[in-house]
Amino acid sequence: MxxxxxxxxxxxxxxxxxxxxxxxxxxxxxxxxxxxxxxxxxxxxxxxxxxxxxxxxxxxxxxxxxxxxxxxxxxxxxxxxxxxxxxxxxxxxxxxxxxxxxxxxxxxxxxxxxxxxxxxxxxxxxxxxxxxxxxxxxxxxxxxxxxxxxxxxxxxxxxxxxxxxxxxxxxxxxxxxxxxxxxxxxxxxxxxxxxxxxxxxxxxxxxxxxxxxxxxxxxxxxxxxxxxxxxDWCGYQNICPMWKHKFKETRKIDSAEINSMIDEYIDLKSAISLTKTRLAKIQTEIEQYMEQENVRRVFGENGIIAQSLRVTYKYDEEKVQAILSPLEKWQAVLKLDKTALKNMLDSLPAKTRKEIESAKIIDKESKSLIVKKK
Ligand code: SF4
The missing domain is CATH 3.90.320 (Lambda Exonuclease; Chain A)
Incomplete structure (x- = not known):
């Protein structure tokens, strides 16, 4: 080439x-x-x-x-x-x-x-x-x-x-x-x-x-x-899928419905984010109140909020390994820790980093919508 x-x-x-x-x-x-x-x-x-x-x-x-x-x-x-x-x-x-x-x-x-x-x-x-x-x-x-x-x-x-x-x-x-x-x-x-x-x-x-x-x-x-x-300096913006919709000529031929849905989607996403922030704040206040009053349920006009204890468990790795290894099942439950690998990458020699990079394969692909507010 x-x-x-x-x-x-x-x-x-x-x-x-x-x-x-x-x-x-x-x-x-x-x-x-x-x-x-x-x-x-x-x-x-x-x-x-x-x-x-x-x-x-x-x-x-x-x-x-x-x-x-x-x-x-x-x-x-x-x-x-x-x-x-x-x-x-x-x-x-x-x-x-x-x-x-x-x-x-x-x-x-x-x-x-x-x-x-x-x-x-x-x-x-x-x-x-x-x-x-x-x-x-x-x-x-x-x-x-x-x-x-x-x-x-x-x-x-x-x-x-x-x-x-x-x-x-x-x-x-x-x-x-x-x-x-x-x-x-x-x-x-x-x-x-x-x-x-x-x-x-x-x-x-x-x-x-x-x-x-x-x-x-x-x-x-x-x-x-x-x-x-x-x-900003690319002459292909008007045909590039990441930008072309921004140009008025393209938008005019879209239906009014899709244009209003785009704006509604952006507004809803922003409302969700505001709601999440508010929800987290209120939750902290209510939890503090319950602790102060020593109650596990509180009553409002619209319903009841109950406190529940959620416990998550993890396994003692050494013990599980000792149990599964003799049965030759230990390898079957081992999984690569992607976060640990990512953190370790910087400390590896350039050649090894490249080898690891080239060992990357697509696991799954999905599309999502990301909103960038004006
Ligand atoms: S993403 Fe589109 S506009 Fe940006 S440089 Fe690439 S081709 Fe050009």
């Missing part, structure tokens, strides 16, 4: 989105964030393209202005704010970096790497924004235009940087023994901040295995939707 790294990321975030994008090939307009990111990436490529003289800040600004695409923004105000932000990013970039100081090896280089075993071979492709020669090795840099800056820990484990390093090693196999001299970095342009890390041979292997697991799920055609904050 041939997959791009970005499509594997898409699958990780939402398998259904992967299906819409890569299998059904449903096109969506590029988001303004994506267009903004592409323009800045091109500007940085312009800034660092090796030449006799590196472009000045003014030349970089001119390039940025000429590449600017105002049509994707919803209003002139929004467009102006984005343009100003782009200008500030370039100014900040020049403040911190002198393009002439870098020894650029490649810009926006495409790669294809093979992963897996001969009978389970796959190709992962992608584009590395920039590779620099450093004093004692190399640095692989990816530019980010996201608002949120991640923690150092997420850079240490970023699958993107790991696969980029793997791709780099396919260009420069002799560097495999110099992993400690190879840096992988994410440059957060909006924050003008670069986070860097290194990788070990084990991390490279683990990353490859993680990709193989995703590819396996794709081949098994597992395409469940995954609701997350990323849905």
């Amino acid at each position: 041939r997959v791009s790294f970005s499509s594997l990321e898409t699958y990780k975030n939402c398998p259904l989105k992967y299906k819409y994008q890569e299998i059904d090939k449903i096109k969506t307009p590029k988001s303004k964030e994506a267009v903004f990111g592409t323009i800045l990436h091109s500007t940085l490529k312009f800034i660092h393209t090796p030449g006799i003289l590196s472009p000045t800040q003014e030349q970089a600004m001119e390039f940025f202005s000429n590449t600017w695409n105002p049509s994707v923004f919803d209003s002139p105000e929004e467009e102006r704010a984005a343009f100003v932000q782009g200008v500030k990013i370039i100014q900040d970039y020049y403040q911190r970096n002198n393009p002439a100081d870098y020894n650029i090896v490649s810009l926006e280089s495409r790669f294809q790497i093979e992963i897996g075993t001969p009978d389970n071979r796959h190709i992962v492709s992608g584009i590395i924004d920039r590779i620099d020669r450093t004093r004692d090795g190399f640095e692989i840099i990816d530019y980010k235009t996201t608002k949120k800056m991640p923690t150092q820990e997420s850079v240490e484990t970023s699958a993107q940087l790991t696969v980029y390093l793997q791709a780099f090693l396919s260009f420069y196999p002799e560097e495999k023994n110099n992993l400690d001299k190879l840096r992988v970095s994410l440059y957060y342009l909006k924050h003008d901040f670069k986070l860097s890390a290194q990788r070990t041979a084990e991390q490279l292997k683990e990353n490859e295995n993680a990709f193989l697991e995703i590819i396996k799920l794709i081949e098994e055609k597992k395409f469940e939707p995954n609701i997350s904050p990323l849905c």
Whole structure:
């Protein structure tokens, strides 16, 4: 199978989105964030393209202005704010970096790497924004235009940087023994901040295995939707079963009856929850009253409330085992304690955790309705 790294990321975030994008090939307009990111990436490529003289800040600004695409923004105000932000990013970039100081090896280089075993071979492709020669090795840099800056820990484990390093090693196999001299970095342009890390041979292997697991799920055609904050940027909301009902066009064709039932269901669920809270409060008060008055039954206009003692028992495991083992019946009553297993998972080595994860099978499936109140 041939997959791009970005499509594997898409699958990780939402398998259904992967299906819409890569299998059904449903096109969506590029988001303004994506267009903004592409323009800045091109500007940085312009800034660092090796030449006799590196472009000045003014030349970089001119390039940025000429590449600017105002049509994707919803209003002139929004467009102006984005343009100003782009200008500030370039100014900040020049403040911190002198393009002439870098020894650029490649810009926006495409790669294809093979992963897996001969009978389970796959190709992962992608584009590395920039590779620099450093004093004692190399640095692989990816530019980010996201608002949120991640923690150092997420850079240490970023699958993107790991696969980029793997791709780099396919260009420069002799560097495999110099992993400690190879840096992988994410440059957060909006924050003008670069986070860097290194990788070990084990991390490279683990990353490859993680990709193989995703590819396996794709081949098994597992395409469940995954609701997350990323849905806000997903161009498939209007066809996705988790969102499409929200769109007015769809709702209009529904009967008025189902629409009123949806609202009634939400109201009833909320009334049940209020009632449960109130019931628990009243129960505590009545129990306290009964204890104080030393009575076991109380009388109201509408009925009687009686207190009953409910006792639950558990078995002394050792004794039961001693009784059942000689009869060879002990194994038959043993059951895996899922809660204990879940609590123990974190303390197990990654390999064992994965083995346990892959031993998971669906016990039963049921549908339920979950209400999220506006
Ligand atoms: S809207 Fe959300 S759940 Fe639906 S396909 Fe897009 S990312 Fe997945």
